[in-house]
Amino acid sequence: MSDESPAEITPADYKLLVQSVVDYAIFMLDPQGHIASWNAGAERIKGYRAEEIIGRHFSVFYSPEDVAAGKPARELEVAAAEGRLEDEGWRVRADGTRFWANVIITALRDETGRLRGFGKVTRDMTERRTAERALKESEERFRLIVQNVVDYAIFMLDPQGHIASWNAGAERIKGYRAEEIIGRHFSVFYSPEDVAAGKPARELEVAAAEGRLEDEGWRVRADGTRFWANVIITALRDETGRLRGFGKVTRDMTERRTAERALDERSRLLTHLVHAQEMERRRIAWDVHDDTIQSMVAVGMRLQLLADRLEGQDATAARHLNETVSAAIRRLRDLTFRLRPPGLDRGGLVEGLTSYLDQVVTGAGLTYELWHELDREPPSETAITIFRICQEALTNVRKHAQAKAVRVSLSSSGHGVLVRVADDGVGVGDPVDILAMSDHFGLIEMRERAEMAGGWWSIRGRPAEGTTVEFWVPALASGGEGDRG
Amino acid sequence: MSARHDQGAVPGRVSPRHDQDAVGERLTVLIGDDEPMIRDVLSEVLQAEPDLSVVAVAGDAEEAIVLAVRHAPRVAILDVRMPGGGGAHAARVIRDRCPGTRVMAFSAYGDAGAVEEMRRAGVTEYLLKGLPNTDIVAAVRRVAASC
Numbered sequence: 001m002s003d004e005s006p007a008e009i010t011p012a013d014y015k016l017l018v019q020s021v022v023d024y025a026i027f028m029l030d031p032q033g034h035i036a037s038w039n040a041g042a043e044r045i046k047g048y049r050a051e052e053i054i055g056r057h058f059s060v061f062y063s064p065e066d067v068a069a070g071k072p073a074r075e076l077e078v079a080a081a082e083g084r085l086e087d088e089g090w091r092v093r094a095d096g097t098r099f100w101a102n103v104i105i106t107a108l109r110d111e112t113g114r115l116r117g118f119g120k121v122t123r124d125m126t127e128r129r130t131a132e133r134a135l136k137e138s139e140e141r142f143r144l145i146v147q148n149v150v151d152y153a154i155f156m157l158d159p160q161g162h163i164a165s166w167n168a169g170a171e172r173i174k175g176y177r178a179e180e181i182i183g184r185h186f187s188v189f190y191s192p193e194d195v196a197a198g199k200p201a202r203e204l205e206v207a208a209a210e211g212r213l214e215d216e217g218w219r220v221r222a223d224g225t226r227f228w229a230n231v232i233i234t235a236l237r238d239e240t241g242r243l244r245g246f247g248k249v250t251r252d253m254t255e256r257r258t259a260e261r262a263l264d265e266r267s268r269l270l271t272h273l274v275h276a277q278e279m280e281r282r283r284i285a286w287d288v289h290d291d292t293i294q295s296m297v298a299v300g301m302r303l304q305l306l307a308d309r310l311e312g313q314d315a316t317a318a319r320h321l322n323e324t325v326s327a328a329i330r331r332l333r334d335l336t337f338r339l340r341p342p343g344l345d346r347g348g349l350v351e352g353l354t355s356y357l358d359q360v361v362t363g364a365g366l367t368y369e370l371w372h373e374l375d376r377e378p379p380s381e382t383a384i385t386i387f388r389i390c391q392e393a394l395t396n397v398r399k400h401a402q403a404k405a406v407r408v409s410l411s412s413s414g415h416g417v418l419v420r421v422a423d424d425g426v427g428v429g430d431p432v433d434i435l436a437m438s439d440h441f442g443l444i445e446m447r448e449r450a451e452m453a454g455g456w457w458s459i460r461g462r463p464a465e466g467t468t469v470e471f472w473v474p475a476l477a478s479g480g481e482g483d484r485g
Numbered sequence: 486m487s488a489r490h491d492q493g494a495v496p497g498r499v500s501p502r503h504d505q506d507a508v509g510e511r512l513t514v515l516i517g518d519d520e521p522m523i524r525d526v527l528s529e530v531l532q533a534e535p536d537l538s539v540v541a542v543a544g545d546a547e548e549a550i551v552l553a554v555r556h557a558p559r560v561a562i563l564d565v566r567m568p569g570g571g572g573a574h575a576a577r578v579i580r581d582r583c584p585g586t587r588v589m590a591f592s593a594y595g596d597a598g599a600v601e602e603m604r605r606a607g608v609t610e611y612l613l614k615g616l617p618n619t620d621i622v623a624a625v626r627r628v629a630a631s632c
Contacts, residue, residue: 289593290520290566297593297614298522301530304618308533329615333595347598355596 025122028108031115033058033076045101045124047094058120061091063098079105079118088125100129153250156236159243161186161204173229173252175222186248189219191226207233207246216253228254270452271381278340278384285340293332300325334359338391349383350374353390353408364398367405375412378475385453385473386410386419392442393421393469401425401467416455416474423468427461446471511538512629513558517549517575518591519567523614527562527591530618537625545569553579558586559629563608565592565599573606580607587628591621 018026018039025042027035034057038050046053046061053060059072066072066089079085084106091101106119146154146167153170155163162185166178174181174189181188187200194200194217207213212234219229234247300322307318337359344352350372357368378386390408397406403425411418443459446469450457453473461467514531516539518524524542531537541552546569553561553575561579565572576588589610590603600611610628612621 293593294520294523294614298520298526300615301523301526301618305526305529305533326615333615341596342594343596343598346596346602351596351598355598358597 023123025120027120029058029076029105029118029120031080031117033072033118036117042122045093045099045122046091052094061122063090063092075103075105076118079107080115083107091122099124100126151251153248155248157186157204157233157246157248159208159245161200161246164245170250173221173227173250174219180222189250191218191220203231203233204246207235208243211235219250227252228257267452274384274449274452275381282340282345285336285342288332288336288339293329293336296325296329296332300329341387344383344387348377349386350410352383352387353410356387356391356394357408361394361398361406366398366403369405369407370409371407372410373412374410374417378417382417382453382473382475385449386417389446389449389457389469389471390419390421392446396442396469397421397423397425397467401427403466412475413472416472418472419470421469422466424466427463427465428459428467511536512560512625513538513540513556514625515539515541515543515549515553515556515558515561515586517543517546517552517561517567517572518564519544520564523564523591527621530621531625534622537622546571546575549575550578550582553583553586557583560625561586561588562591562612562625563588565590565594565603573602576603576606576608587631589624589628 020040022041022044024039025045026039027042028037030036034055035053038048038054042053043049057072059067062072075085075087084104087101087103087105089101089103090098091103092098102123102125104121106121108116108119110116148168150169150172152167153173154167155170156165158164162183163181166176166182170181171177185200187195190200203213203215212232215229215231215233217229217231218226219231220226230251230253232249234249236244236247238244303318303322303325307315307322310318337356341352341356341359343355350370354370357370361368377383394406394408397403401423403423406421406423409420409422447457450471450473455471455473457469457471459467459469514537516524516527516531518527521544524544528539528542531539540556540558543549543552545567546563548569549561549563561576561583563572563575563579567575569575572590572592576590579586579588588606588608589612590600590608591612591614592599592603593614595613603611609631610624612624
């Protein structure tokens with residue numbers, strides 16, 4: 001019988017149905033509010049078993065404050081008077097915990113109109129309430145964020161381009177208050193030339209067609225001044241695909257643009273300065289070589305001739321004088337070497353480094369290894385940068401590292417040259433500390449040279465593990481003076 | 486390398502044998518340097534040696550070539566950086582036109598590139614300016630003796 005559909009629904013069936021429902025507390029009150037029936041949902045939601053609760057007054061479900069305020073009695077009065085009452089609020093479970101309840105109380109009257117009692121249906125809405133509140137709070141938070149962001153102008157346009165919302169960033173960047181600007185067309189932000197050229201309308205067309213548009217350019221503030229803006233316009237469509245309007249996010253890039261241009265200008269000037277400095281160094285090196293050293297060589301040779309003709313103390317004095325001249329010649333040679341190794345101009349980077357290592361590093365009693373794997377000779381500006389950083393690093397090795405050997409490696413890497421100068425000496429301390437000191441060991445100069453060339457530079461090394469200077473500079477054959485044509 | 490070994494058949498050339506005879510048994514030397522002080526003192530240093538004779542002194546590469554062809558010295562001492570094409574150019578031409586002449590570089594530059602450039606031009610010995618006079622004289626004799 002039980003697995004067949006009942007031919008006729010009996011009052012027993014209704015009772016079974018009500019008793020089995022677990023999602024709703026469904027029960028009856030007598031006209032005074034005493035509980036007269038109970039179901040599975042009521043037990044689950046409120047936590048009382050039927051035998052515990054039947055006969056008790058329904059005010060046990062209310063908080064003490066609600067009871068003190070006479071709320072249970074009032075609800076029955078209203079239900080009796082109006083036939084039905086709906087309420088939402090906190091109710092109390094058997095264990096004292098609370099839940100957010102949706103409550104419907106229905107007055108039950110017989111055919112003569114006499115009040116037989118009340119039907120009460122209660123639903124536990126705690127979870128839904130929590131979720132709704134969370135959603136509302138998140139929407140509110142989001143609105144607050146948008147409203148209060150000051151670094152970006154974030155606002156909405158209607159499909160025709162009229163401003164529909166405004167935020168603090170928009171007010172700050174563009175200089176309009178919300179009440180001044182809402183409803184006006186967004187073309188007021190564009191210069192007269194842009195408006196005449198139809199740019200605002202075109203930007204909306206593109207955003208509508210492609211979903212999104214990004215642009216950078218001058219825009220106009222309320223006071224008529226201009227700012228360099230980064231603008232992103234996003235088409236906003238509802239779930240049916242209908243265009244609801246546009247989201248517009250604008251950022252004031254004026255400062256950054258100015259800073260970047262200043263940086264470009266600084267970098268251009270520095271490059272120019274380095275070039276001029278190199279030219280000057282080369283000129284001085286040549287002058288010293290071709291004039292000063294030659295004269296001193298001639299003087300030395302003549303002193304030797306003189307010493308050969310003299311005798312005794314005079315001869316000795318002439319020889320001493322010659323030795324002094326020879327020593328001065330050696331020092332001048334080292335100087336011209338540091339100023340501008342001739343190999344660099346004649347044979348390129350590897351030859352320049354080799355001659356420098358031969359002369360200066362070997363001269364200091366160090367052994368060296370030069371390893372190179374270059375696709376091609378870097379442009380002369382790049383070669384100079386690499387050479388000068390190596391020179392500085394090798395000077396440190398010679399003077400401070402107490403090293404026995406140094407290894408220099410050059411390799412082509414990502415449109416540039418990666419260089420490592422590694423020694424086996426005492427090692428630097430924390431590079432951050434060292435860099436913090438004013439141009440200690442020329443570290444800042446090395447880093448600036450690398451960064452000015454568009455590359456990077458780093459130093460590492462723990463005590464007793466030696467020091468490694470590593471840097472990379474781009475080697476693009478472009479733009480350098482003298483490289484063209 | 487050019488292979489013109491028919492010296493003597495070319496008009497205007499002086500026989501090397503004849504020139505050496507004129508100064509007895511002494512080794513003839515040409516000096517090419519654009520620095521007058523160097524030219525003078527080097528000449529004096531070499532002349533002070535009984536077995537050496539400076540037969541020509543040139544102030545640039547072109548003059549060095551002309552004088553080498555005229556005098557066919559046993560040794561030509563050439564500066565590396567000098568007008569008229571530089572020491573390497575002069576060395577190459579002199580080696581070509583005067584096969585009996587040995588070329589020696591005398592330079593203020595000691596870098597590998599400069600040395601290699603002169604070696605390729607046919608230079609037998611590379612001497613750095615600033616060495617003792619005795620070393621220079623010894624080098625000249627060594628170069629003259631080389632084949």
